[in-house]
Amino acid sequence: MSYANFVQCQLAEAASEVADTIVLAPASAPFQLPPEDGGLLVLADSLGRPSQVEIIHYSARAGLSLTGVERAQEGTTGRDWPIGSYCYQALTAGQYARDASVGKFNPVDVTEDMVVRPLDFAQFKATGVALTITPQDFSEGQLLMIGNLTERLDHQVVLAKVNGQATDGHLVINKAMAVVTLKYVSADYGWSIL
Known part of the structure:
Protein backbone atom coordinates (compact mmCIF):
# COMPACT_ATOMS: atom_id res chain seq x y z
CA MET A 1 0.00 0.00 0.00
CA SER A 2 1.49 3.32 -1.08
CA TYR A 3 0.78 6.89 -0.18
CA ALA A 4 1.53 10.16 -1.94
CA ASN A 5 0.60 13.79 -1.40
CA PHE A 6 -1.79 15.66 -3.70
CA VAL A 7 -3.27 12.62 -5.45
CA GLN A 8 -6.29 13.84 -7.36
CA CYS A 9 -7.55 13.28 -10.89
CA GLN A 10 -10.71 12.43 -12.82
CA LEU A 11 -11.93 9.39 -14.72
CA ALA A 12 -11.17 9.46 -18.46
CA GLU A 13 -13.70 6.69 -19.13
CA ALA A 14 -16.91 5.62 -17.44
CA ALA A 15 -16.48 2.73 -14.99
CA SER A 16 -19.24 0.20 -14.30
CA GLU A 17 -19.93 -0.88 -10.74
CA VAL A 18 -17.96 -4.12 -11.31
CA ALA A 19 -15.06 -2.78 -13.40
CA ASP A 20 -11.70 -4.10 -12.23
CA THR A 21 -9.74 -1.63 -14.38
CA ILE A 22 -10.33 2.12 -14.18
CA VAL A 23 -8.88 4.60 -16.70
CA LEU A 24 -7.82 8.00 -15.37
CA ALA A 25 -7.30 11.35 -17.05
CA PRO A 26 -3.90 13.00 -16.54
CA ALA A 27 -3.64 14.94 -13.28
CA SER A 28 -3.46 18.74 -13.40
CA ALA A 29 -0.65 20.42 -11.43
CA PRO A 30 -0.13 20.63 -8.52
CA PHE A 31 -1.97 17.31 -8.29
CA GLN A 32 -0.56 13.93 -9.32
CA LEU A 33 -1.72 10.47 -10.30
CA PRO A 34 -1.97 7.68 -7.68
CA PRO A 35 1.21 5.73 -6.82
CA GLU A 36 2.08 2.94 -9.26
CA ASP A 37 2.31 0.18 -6.63
CA GLY A 38 -1.27 0.17 -5.37
CA GLY A 39 -3.31 1.58 -2.54
CA LEU A 40 -6.71 2.87 -1.51
CA LEU A 41 -8.56 5.61 -3.36
CA VAL A 42 -11.87 7.42 -3.06
CA LEU A 43 -14.19 7.87 -6.03
CA ALA A 44 -16.67 10.75 -5.72
CA ASP A 45 -19.13 12.74 -7.78
CA ILE A 55 -13.60 3.47 -1.59
CA ILE A 56 -11.58 1.20 -3.87
CA HIS A 57 -8.34 -0.74 -3.56
CA TYR A 58 -6.12 -1.11 -6.63
CA SER A 59 -3.07 -3.36 -6.99
CA ALA A 60 -1.14 -1.27 -9.54
CA ARG A 61 -1.22 1.69 -11.88
CA ALA A 62 0.20 1.32 -15.39
CA GLY A 63 0.20 4.67 -17.17
CA LEU A 64 -3.33 5.99 -16.75
CA SER A 65 -4.94 2.63 -15.86
CA LEU A 66 -5.64 1.36 -12.35
CA THR A 67 -5.55 -2.45 -12.40
CA GLY A 68 -6.63 -5.12 -9.96
CA VAL A 69 -9.37 -2.83 -8.67
CA GLU A 70 -11.43 -4.17 -5.76
CA ARG A 71 -14.65 -2.25 -5.47
CA ALA A 72 -16.91 -1.25 -2.57
CA GLN A 73 -14.31 -1.28 0.21
CA GLU A 74 -14.93 -0.35 3.87
CA GLY A 75 -18.70 -0.56 3.69
CA THR A 76 -19.13 1.64 0.62
CA THR A 77 -21.24 0.58 -2.35
CA GLY A 78 -19.93 -0.18 -5.83
CA ARG A 79 -21.60 2.05 -8.40
CA ASP A 80 -21.34 3.18 -11.99
CA TRP A 81 -19.08 6.23 -12.32
CA PRO A 82 -19.35 8.55 -15.35
CA ILE A 83 -16.47 10.22 -17.17
CA GLY A 84 -15.21 13.14 -15.10
CA SER A 85 -15.89 11.56 -11.69
CA TYR A 86 -13.20 12.39 -9.15
CA CYS A 87 -10.54 10.02 -7.86
CA TYR A 88 -8.34 11.01 -4.94
CA GLN A 89 -6.29 9.57 -2.10
CA ALA A 90 -7.46 10.24 1.45
CA LEU A 91 -6.91 8.57 4.79
CA THR A 92 -9.82 6.20 5.41
CA ALA A 93 -10.97 4.78 8.74
CA GLY A 94 -10.02 1.23 7.75
CA GLN A 95 -6.58 2.30 6.55
CA TYR A 96 -5.97 4.25 9.75
CA ALA A 97 -7.03 1.30 11.91
CA ARG A 98 -4.71 -1.10 10.04
CA ASP A 99 -1.71 1.24 10.11
CA ALA A 100 -2.19 2.36 13.71
CA SER A 101 -2.86 -1.11 15.11
CA VAL A 102 0.58 -2.44 14.28
CA GLY A 103 2.41 0.71 13.27
CA ALA A 126 8.20 -17.69 25.64
CA THR A 127 9.76 -17.58 29.09
CA GLY A 128 11.18 -21.10 29.39
CA VAL A 129 14.38 -20.62 27.38
CA GLU A 140 19.08 -0.63 3.26
CA GLY A 141 16.59 1.44 5.23
CA GLN A 142 14.25 -1.40 6.19
CA LEU A 143 13.05 -1.75 9.78
CA LEU A 144 12.62 -4.51 12.33
CA MET A 145 10.80 -4.04 15.63
CA ILE A 146 11.54 -6.33 18.57
CA GLY A 147 9.51 -6.60 21.74
CA ASN A 148 10.63 -8.51 24.82
CA LEU A 149 7.31 -9.29 26.45
CA THR A 150 8.95 -11.48 29.08
CA GLU A 151 11.12 -10.97 32.16
CA ARG A 152 14.08 -12.75 30.51
CA LEU A 153 17.19 -10.70 29.82
CA ASP A 154 18.91 -13.10 27.41
CA HIS A 155 16.90 -13.26 24.17
CA GLN A 156 19.17 -12.63 21.15
CA VAL A 157 19.13 -11.12 17.67
CA VAL A 158 21.79 -12.38 15.23
CA LEU A 159 23.56 -9.18 14.08
CA ALA A 160 27.19 -8.80 12.96
CA LYS A 161 27.36 -5.00 13.41
CA VAL A 162 25.39 -2.43 15.38
CA ASN A 163 26.01 1.31 14.91
CA GLY A 164 29.12 0.52 12.85
CA GLN A 165 30.68 -1.63 15.57
CA ALA A 166 31.25 -5.37 15.31
CA THR A 167 29.35 -7.51 17.78
CA ASP A 168 30.17 -11.02 18.95
CA GLY A 169 27.59 -12.19 16.40
CA HIS A 170 24.44 -11.14 18.19
CA LEU A 171 22.67 -8.42 20.13
CA VAL A 172 21.23 -9.43 23.51
CA ILE A 173 17.83 -8.00 24.38
CA ASN A 174 18.72 -7.24 27.98
CA LYS A 175 15.65 -5.24 28.94
CA ALA A 176 12.46 -6.89 30.11
CA MET A 177 9.13 -5.65 28.81
CA ALA A 178 10.85 -3.38 26.27
CA VAL A 179 10.43 -2.59 22.58
CA VAL A 180 13.39 -1.80 20.29
CA THR A 181 13.32 -0.69 16.65
CA LEU A 182 16.30 -1.52 14.42
CA LYS A 183 17.07 -0.09 10.98
CA TYR A 184 19.35 -1.89 8.52
CA VAL A 185 21.78 0.76 7.25
CA SER A 186 24.32 -1.14 5.11
CA ALA A 187 26.63 -4.15 5.11
CA ASP A 188 29.52 -1.92 6.24
CA TYR A 189 27.61 -0.13 9.01
CA GLY A 190 25.21 -2.88 10.01
CA TRP A 191 22.16 -1.93 12.06
CA SER A 192 21.17 1.26 13.84
CA ILE A 193 19.12 1.23 17.03
CA LEU A 194 16.38 3.84 16.73
Missing part, protein backbone atom coordinates in the same frame (compact mmCIF):
# COMPACT_ATOMS: atom_id res chain seq x y z
CA SER A 46 -17.88 16.05 -6.36
CA LEU A 47 -14.86 17.25 -4.41
CA GLY A 48 -16.60 19.84 -2.25
CA ARG A 49 -19.99 18.28 -1.56
CA PRO A 50 -20.10 14.69 -2.76
CA SER A 51 -23.44 12.88 -2.67
CA GLN A 52 -21.89 9.57 -3.75
CA VAL A 53 -18.55 8.06 -2.72
CA GLU A 54 -16.88 4.69 -3.06
CA LYS A 104 2.72 -0.82 9.79
CA PHE A 105 4.59 -3.76 11.31
CA ASN A 106 3.59 -7.41 11.04
CA PRO A 107 3.25 -8.95 14.54
CA VAL A 108 5.16 -12.24 14.86
CA ASP A 109 5.11 -14.31 18.08
CA VAL A 110 8.59 -15.66 18.83
CA THR A 111 8.09 -18.92 20.70
CA GLU A 112 11.08 -20.71 19.15
CA ASP A 113 14.30 -19.76 17.34
CA MET A 114 13.24 -18.29 13.99
CA VAL A 115 13.95 -16.07 10.98
CA VAL A 116 12.37 -12.60 10.84
CA ARG A 117 11.85 -10.38 7.79
CA PRO A 118 11.49 -6.64 7.05
CA LEU A 119 8.68 -4.91 8.96
CA ASP A 120 8.20 -7.82 11.35
CA PHE A 121 7.41 -6.97 14.96
CA ALA A 122 9.11 -9.93 16.63
CA GLN A 123 7.50 -10.41 20.04
CA PHE A 124 9.39 -12.65 22.45
CA LYS A 125 6.69 -14.37 24.52
CA ALA A 130 16.38 -17.86 25.71
CA LEU A 131 15.38 -17.53 22.07
CA THR A 132 17.24 -16.26 19.00
CA ILE A 133 15.86 -14.47 15.95
CA THR A 134 17.80 -14.09 12.70
CA PRO A 135 16.98 -11.15 10.37
CA GLN A 136 16.85 -12.20 6.72
CA ASP A 137 16.20 -10.43 3.37
CA PHE A 138 16.77 -6.88 4.66
CA SER A 139 17.69 -4.03 2.31
Whole structure:
Protein backbone atom coordinates (compact mmCIF):
# COMPACT_ATOMS: atom_id res chain seq x y z
CA MET A 1 0.00 0.00 0.00
CA SER A 2 1.49 3.32 -1.08
CA TYR A 3 0.78 6.89 -0.18
CA ALA A 4 1.53 10.16 -1.94
CA ASN A 5 0.60 13.79 -1.40
CA PHE A 6 -1.79 15.66 -3.70
CA VAL A 7 -3.27 12.62 -5.45
CA GLN A 8 -6.29 13.84 -7.36
CA CYS A 9 -7.55 13.28 -10.89
CA GLN A 10 -10.71 12.43 -12.82
CA LEU A 11 -11.93 9.39 -14.72
CA ALA A 12 -11.17 9.46 -18.46
CA GLU A 13 -13.70 6.69 -19.13
CA ALA A 14 -16.91 5.62 -17.44
CA ALA A 15 -16.48 2.73 -14.99
CA SER A 16 -19.24 0.20 -14.30
CA GLU A 17 -19.93 -0.88 -10.74
CA VAL A 18 -17.96 -4.12 -11.31
CA ALA A 19 -15.06 -2.78 -13.40
CA ASP A 20 -11.70 -4.10 -12.23
CA THR A 21 -9.74 -1.63 -14.38
CA ILE A 22 -10.33 2.12 -14.18
CA VAL A 23 -8.88 4.60 -16.70
CA LEU A 24 -7.82 8.00 -15.37
CA ALA A 25 -7.30 11.35 -17.05
CA PRO A 26 -3.90 13.00 -16.54
CA ALA A 27 -3.64 14.94 -13.28
CA SER A 28 -3.46 18.74 -13.40
CA ALA A 29 -0.65 20.42 -11.43
CA PRO A 30 -0.13 20.63 -8.52
CA PHE A 31 -1.97 17.31 -8.29
CA GLN A 32 -0.56 13.93 -9.32
CA LEU A 33 -1.72 10.47 -10.30
CA PRO A 34 -1.97 7.68 -7.68
CA PRO A 35 1.21 5.73 -6.82
CA GLU A 36 2.08 2.94 -9.26
CA ASP A 37 2.31 0.18 -6.63
CA GLY A 38 -1.27 0.17 -5.37
CA GLY A 39 -3.31 1.58 -2.54
CA LEU A 40 -6.71 2.87 -1.51
CA LEU A 41 -8.56 5.61 -3.36
CA VAL A 42 -11.87 7.42 -3.06
CA LEU A 43 -14.19 7.87 -6.03
CA ALA A 44 -16.67 10.75 -5.72
CA ASP A 45 -19.13 12.74 -7.78
CA SER A 46 -17.88 16.05 -6.36
CA LEU A 47 -14.86 17.25 -4.41
CA GLY A 48 -16.60 19.84 -2.25
CA ARG A 49 -19.99 18.28 -1.56
CA PRO A 50 -20.10 14.69 -2.76
CA SER A 51 -23.44 12.88 -2.67
CA GLN A 52 -21.89 9.57 -3.75
CA VAL A 53 -18.55 8.06 -2.72
CA GLU A 54 -16.88 4.69 -3.06
CA ILE A 55 -13.60 3.47 -1.59
CA ILE A 56 -11.58 1.20 -3.87
CA HIS A 57 -8.34 -0.74 -3.56
CA TYR A 58 -6.12 -1.11 -6.63
CA SER A 59 -3.07 -3.36 -6.99
CA ALA A 60 -1.14 -1.27 -9.54
CA ARG A 61 -1.22 1.69 -11.88
CA ALA A 62 0.20 1.32 -15.39
CA GLY A 63 0.20 4.67 -17.17
CA LEU A 64 -3.33 5.99 -16.75
CA SER A 65 -4.94 2.63 -15.86
CA LEU A 66 -5.64 1.36 -12.35
CA THR A 67 -5.55 -2.45 -12.40
CA GLY A 68 -6.63 -5.12 -9.96
CA VAL A 69 -9.37 -2.83 -8.67
CA GLU A 70 -11.43 -4.17 -5.76
CA ARG A 71 -14.65 -2.25 -5.47
CA ALA A 72 -16.91 -1.25 -2.57
CA GLN A 73 -14.31 -1.28 0.21
CA GLU A 74 -14.93 -0.35 3.87
CA GLY A 75 -18.70 -0.56 3.69
CA THR A 76 -19.13 1.64 0.62
CA THR A 77 -21.24 0.58 -2.35
CA GLY A 78 -19.93 -0.18 -5.83
CA ARG A 79 -21.60 2.05 -8.40
CA ASP A 80 -21.34 3.18 -11.99
CA TRP A 81 -19.08 6.23 -12.32
CA PRO A 82 -19.35 8.55 -15.35
CA ILE A 83 -16.47 10.22 -17.17
CA GLY A 84 -15.21 13.14 -15.10
CA SER A 85 -15.89 11.56 -11.69
CA TYR A 86 -13.20 12.39 -9.15
CA CYS A 87 -10.54 10.02 -7.86
CA TYR A 88 -8.34 11.01 -4.94
CA GLN A 89 -6.29 9.57 -2.10
CA ALA A 90 -7.46 10.24 1.45
CA LEU A 91 -6.91 8.57 4.79
CA THR A 92 -9.82 6.20 5.41
CA ALA A 93 -10.97 4.78 8.74
CA GLY A 94 -10.02 1.23 7.75
CA GLN A 95 -6.58 2.30 6.55
CA TYR A 96 -5.97 4.25 9.75
CA ALA A 97 -7.03 1.30 11.91
CA ARG A 98 -4.71 -1.10 10.04
CA ASP A 99 -1.71 1.24 10.11
CA ALA A 100 -2.19 2.36 13.71
CA SER A 101 -2.86 -1.11 15.11
CA VAL A 102 0.58 -2.44 14.28
CA GLY A 103 2.41 0.71 13.27
CA LYS A 104 2.72 -0.82 9.79
CA PHE A 105 4.59 -3.76 11.31
CA ASN A 106 3.59 -7.41 11.04
CA PRO A 107 3.25 -8.95 14.54
CA VAL A 108 5.16 -12.24 14.86
CA ASP A 109 5.11 -14.31 18.08
CA VAL A 110 8.59 -15.66 18.83
CA THR A 111 8.09 -18.92 20.70
CA GLU A 112 11.08 -20.71 19.15
CA ASP A 113 14.30 -19.76 17.34
CA MET A 114 13.24 -18.29 13.99
CA VAL A 115 13.95 -16.07 10.98
CA VAL A 116 12.37 -12.60 10.84
CA ARG A 117 11.85 -10.38 7.79
CA PRO A 118 11.49 -6.64 7.05
CA LEU A 119 8.68 -4.91 8.96
CA ASP A 120 8.20 -7.82 11.35
CA PHE A 121 7.41 -6.97 14.96
CA ALA A 122 9.11 -9.93 16.63
CA GLN A 123 7.50 -10.41 20.04
CA PHE A 124 9.39 -12.65 22.45
CA LYS A 125 6.69 -14.37 24.52
CA ALA A 126 8.20 -17.69 25.64
CA THR A 127 9.76 -17.58 29.09
CA GLY A 128 11.18 -21.10 29.39
CA VAL A 129 14.38 -20.62 27.38
CA ALA A 130 16.38 -17.86 25.71
CA LEU A 131 15.38 -17.53 22.07
CA THR A 132 17.24 -16.26 19.00
CA ILE A 133 15.86 -14.47 15.95
CA THR A 134 17.80 -14.09 12.70
CA PRO A 135 16.98 -11.15 10.37
CA GLN A 136 16.85 -12.20 6.72
CA ASP A 137 16.20 -10.43 3.37
CA PHE A 138 16.77 -6.88 4.66
CA SER A 139 17.69 -4.03 2.31
CA GLU A 140 19.08 -0.63 3.26
CA GLY A 141 16.59 1.44 5.23
CA GLN A 142 14.25 -1.40 6.19
CA LEU A 143 13.05 -1.75 9.78
CA LEU A 144 12.62 -4.51 12.33
CA MET A 145 10.80 -4.04 15.63
CA ILE A 146 11.54 -6.33 18.57
CA GLY A 147 9.51 -6.60 21.74
CA ASN A 148 10.63 -8.51 24.82
CA LEU A 149 7.31 -9.29 26.45
CA THR A 150 8.95 -11.48 29.08
CA GLU A 151 11.12 -10.97 32.16
CA ARG A 152 14.08 -12.75 30.51
CA LEU A 153 17.19 -10.70 29.82
CA ASP A 154 18.91 -13.10 27.41
CA HIS A 155 16.90 -13.26 24.17
CA GLN A 156 19.17 -12.63 21.15
CA VAL A 157 19.13 -11.12 17.67
CA VAL A 158 21.79 -12.38 15.23
CA LEU A 159 23.56 -9.18 14.08
CA ALA A 160 27.19 -8.80 12.96
CA LYS A 161 27.36 -5.00 13.41
CA VAL A 162 25.39 -2.43 15.38
CA ASN A 163 26.01 1.31 14.91
CA GLY A 164 29.12 0.52 12.85
CA GLN A 165 30.68 -1.63 15.57
CA ALA A 166 31.25 -5.37 15.31
CA THR A 167 29.35 -7.51 17.78
CA ASP A 168 30.17 -11.02 18.95
CA GLY A 169 27.59 -12.19 16.40
CA HIS A 170 24.44 -11.14 18.19
CA LEU A 171 22.67 -8.42 20.13
CA VAL A 172 21.23 -9.43 23.51
CA ILE A 173 17.83 -8.00 24.38
CA ASN A 174 18.72 -7.24 27.98
CA LYS A 175 15.65 -5.24 28.94
CA ALA A 176 12.46 -6.89 30.11
CA MET A 177 9.13 -5.65 28.81
CA ALA A 178 10.85 -3.38 26.27
CA VAL A 179 10.43 -2.59 22.58
CA VAL A 180 13.39 -1.80 20.29
CA THR A 181 13.32 -0.69 16.65
CA LEU A 182 16.30 -1.52 14.42
CA LYS A 183 17.07 -0.09 10.98
CA TYR A 184 19.35 -1.89 8.52
CA VAL A 185 21.78 0.76 7.25
CA SER A 186 24.32 -1.14 5.11
CA ALA A 187 26.63 -4.15 5.11
CA ASP A 188 29.52 -1.92 6.24
CA TYR A 189 27.61 -0.13 9.01
CA GLY A 190 25.21 -2.88 10.01
CA TRP A 191 22.16 -1.93 12.06
CA SER A 192 21.17 1.26 13.84
CA ILE A 193 19.12 1.23 17.03
CA LEU A 194 16.38 3.84 16.73
